[in-house]
Amino acid sequence: xxxxxxxxxxxxxxxxxxxxxxxxxxxxxxxxxxxxxxxxxxxxxxxxxxxxxxxxxxxxxxxxxxxxxxxxxxxxxxxxxxxxxxxxxxxxxxxxxxxxxxxxxxxxxxxxxxxxxxxxxxxxxxxxxxxxxxxxxxxxxxxxxxxxxxxxxxxxxxxxxxxxxxxxxxxxxxxxxxxxxxxxxxxxxxxxxxxxxxxxxxxxxxxxxxxxxxxxxxxxxxxxxxxxxxxxxxxxxxxxxxxxxxxxxxxxxxxxxxxxxxxxxxxxxxxxxxxxxxxxxxxxxxxxxxxxxxxxxxxxxxxxxxxxxxxx
Numbered sequence: 001x002x003x004x005x006x007x008x009x010x011x012x013x014x015x016x017x018x019x020x021x022x023x024x025x026x027x028x029x030x031x032x033x034x035x036x037x038x039x040x041x042x043x044x045x046x047x048x049x050x051x052x053x054x055x056x057x058x059x060x061x062x063x064x065x066x067x068x069x070x071x072x073x074x075x076x077x078x079x080x081x082x083x084x085x086x087x088x089x090x091x092x093x094x095x096x097x098x099x100x101x102x103x104x105x106x107x108x109x110x111x112x113x114x115x116x117x118x119x120x121x122x123x124x125x126x127x128x129x130x131x132x133x134x135x136x137x138x139x140x141x142x143x144x145x146x147x148x149x150x151x152x153x154x155x156x157x158x159x160x161x162x163x164x165x166x167x168x169x170x171x172x173x174x175x176x177x178x179x180x181x182x183x184x185x186x187x188x189x190x191x192x193x194x195x196x197x198x199x200x201x202x203x204x205x206x207x208x209x210x211x212x213x214x215x216x217x218x219x220x221x222x223x224x225x226x227x228x229x230x231x232x233x234x235x236x237x238x239x240x241x242x243x244x245x246x247x248x249x250x251x252x253x254x255x256x257x258x259x260x261x262x263x264x265x266x267x268x269x270x271x272x273x274x275x276x277x278x279x280x281x282x283x284x285x286x287x288x289x290x291x292x293x294x295x296x297x298x299x300x301x302x303x304x305x306x307x308x309x310x311x312x
Contacts, residue, residue, distance in 0.1 A: 004254045005266060012273040016040065019276050023284075039169040040276070041177055042237055045184050046169075047247070047271030049233035052191060053226040054244030055251065055264050059202050060219055061128055064252065065307050067244030068230045070132060071116070072139025073109045074239035077231075079142040080108055081164045085157050086149045102176045105235040106183075106228075113227030117220055128219070166293030168238055169279065180236045184229065191225050194218060198260040238293065242300020247271045249303055 020036050054067045120131035150158060163171070197218050200208045209215050233240060251266035278295050282288060 002255075005262075005269070008254070008266070008269045008273060012269055012276070015273060015276045015280065019280055022280075038172055038174060038177060039279070041181070042169045042172040043275040043279070044272055045177070045180055046233045046237050046240060046243075047268050047275060048184055048188060049229035050240055050243050051247055051251075051267030051271050052188060052264050053229045054248045055260060055267050056191075056198055056222050057226055057244075058248055059198050059260070060222060061132060062202075062204070064249070065245070065304065066132065067241075067248070068226050069239070069241040069244060070139070071113065071135035071227075071230075072142055073113065073227065073230050074234055074241055075139040075142035075146065076109055076112055077105055077234045077239065078165060079146045080105055081161060082146045082149050082153075085161050086153055089157065099175060099179065102173075102179065102235050106231040109231035109234065110224075110227050113223065113231075117223050164238060166238055166291050168292065169275075172237065176236060180232050183232050187225050187228055191222075192261075194222065195260045195264070198222070199258055202258055202260075240293075240296060242297050242304065243271060243274070245300045245304050245307070246274060246296070249307060 019040065020033060024032055057068045058064055058066060116131050116135055120127050120134065150161065153161070197213055200211055200213050201215075201218065203211075205215055247267040247270045250270050251263050254270075255263045255266045257263065275292070278292055282290060282292060282295065
């Protein structure tokens with residue numbers, strides 16, 4: 001194991017222990033531990049989803065800047081929540097069970113992805129770029145419609161919507177966490193068998209085909225797995241648009257290997273370390289005066305600009 005990975009794992013374990021046990025109120029230890037453990041599991045799930053989906057997405061698109069959020073899934077999730085509250089009212093979300101809303105959000109996001117894949121994935125690299133471009137344009141459309149409806153929305157209804165607009169690990173539903181955990185574990189176990197194939201795909205489409213890779217089949221399957229994980233993560237904790245940029249750029253620098261098994265592991269560990277450290281910073285330093293989503297977007301945006309300037 002590389003020294004950098006050992007350091008990351010050690011730092012992650014240390015920050016996790018600090019997060020779980022620091023500042024416990026006497027007599028209420030188990031109560032606060034259960035709350036923190038729930039948030040920690042959600043962070044791990046989000047990191048696994050973002051680490052795998054962003055790393056494999058960059059391999060498929062042969063681009064070190066793009067992440068699955070460019071496909072418009074985050075914007076579609078926000079549009080869905082906005083439309084429900086705007087036309088049916090916030091009471092409709094309260095009447096709808098958390099599980100129903102969770103599964104509906106996942107179903108619509110995965111369905112939207114499948115429509116794009118079926119329409120544009122014909123086994124050519126150019127079609128992948130067209131699909132990404134169409135997804136980006138539709139994402140902007142969804143975002144614009146959401147903003148328009150939010151302007152017309154009652155302020156009280158908007159307050160309800162605002163809690164779903166940004167990533168948050170504070171109010172994760174335990175039952176949804178169980179469903180999300182099961183889905184994530186099944187997807188990752190299914191995806192592990194293709195890690196070596198993704199290593200070959202990183203050489204380029206033509207080289208991969210010459211080496212015997214069924215290019216169209218592996219691309220379609222990987223995109224479907226990506227859409228499922230992104231949908232689960234977004235529906236569970238909210239949009240994490242720039243987290244993928246952060247973890248993939250750091251994992252690529254630190255891992256310094258073409259092997260996806262190593263790069264994805266780095267990305268997952270970096271994601272957990274970043275989320276736990278950011279949560280500690282927000283709770284202990286900023287006294288919850290800002291949100292995790294703002295911090296992710298700020299650091300991720302700076303990272304994105306750096307990559308635009310430095311990457312060829």
